[in-house]
Amino acid sequence: MTSTTPPVYGDGDTSFRTAGGIEGLRRLVDDFYRMMDILPEAAVIRAMHPDDLTAAADKLHRFLCGWLGGPKLYREKYGSIHIPSAHAHLAIGAAERDAWLLCMERALALQDYPQDFRDYLLRELFRPAEGCRLAAAQWRAPEQAAHESG
Numbered sequence: 001m002t003s004t005t006p007p008v009y010g011d012g013d014t015s016f017r018t019a020g021g022i023e024g025l026r027r028l029v030d031d032f033y034r035m036m037d038i039l040p041e042a043a044v045i046r047a048m049h050p051d052d053l054t055a056a057a058d059k060l061h062r063f064l065c066g067w068l069g070g071p072k073l074y075r076e077k078y079g080s081i082h083i084p085s086a087h088a089h090l091a092i093g094a095a096e097r098d099a100w101l102l103c104m105e106r107a108l109a110l111q112d113y114p115q116d117f118r119d120y121l122l123r124e125l126f127r128p129a130e131g132c133r134l135a136a137a138q139w140r141a142p143e144q145a146a147h148e149s150g
Contacts, residue, residue: 009120016070018117025068029061031107039106042099048090083128084135092136097129 009015019025033053036042049056062074063081074081090096104125108118 013069015068025064031110035103035106045099084131087132088135088139092133097133
């Protein structure tokens with residue numbers, strides 16, 4: 001009798017492989033930015049990006065490859081990154097965080113991924129998205145304090 005154990009996402013390269021590797025993640029990122037272009041709820045976060053999304057898509061794709069246990073493509077091209085710090089200068093609040101996650105949720109729904117993997121990714125992606133919101137709030141706090149005391 002053979003038992004099949006479910007994949008353990010986050011273990012080794014399991015998540016990277018489940019996402020379809022480099023090409024699967026490229027499709028996810030393309031769909032993510034397409035959602036950002038078409039969803040009215042994403043207009044504010046779309047406005048935070050340049051008109052040409054080529055560089056942003058490349059960075060997200062490369063980041064996701066390494067983050068999900070695959071090759072460290074982001075580091076190879078751009079060096080190391082701390083996602084919240086890199087986004088701290090942007091006006092990211094709960095609505096912007098949620099719009100980003102909505103774009104990702106809709107993009108994930110278009111992928112041929114198991115539902116438990118989609119759920120796993122959304123749970124895991126909430127952490128850096130929330131980290132960006134918190135970093136942005138901390139970055140703006142000194143500006144707001146100076147404005148309020150001036």
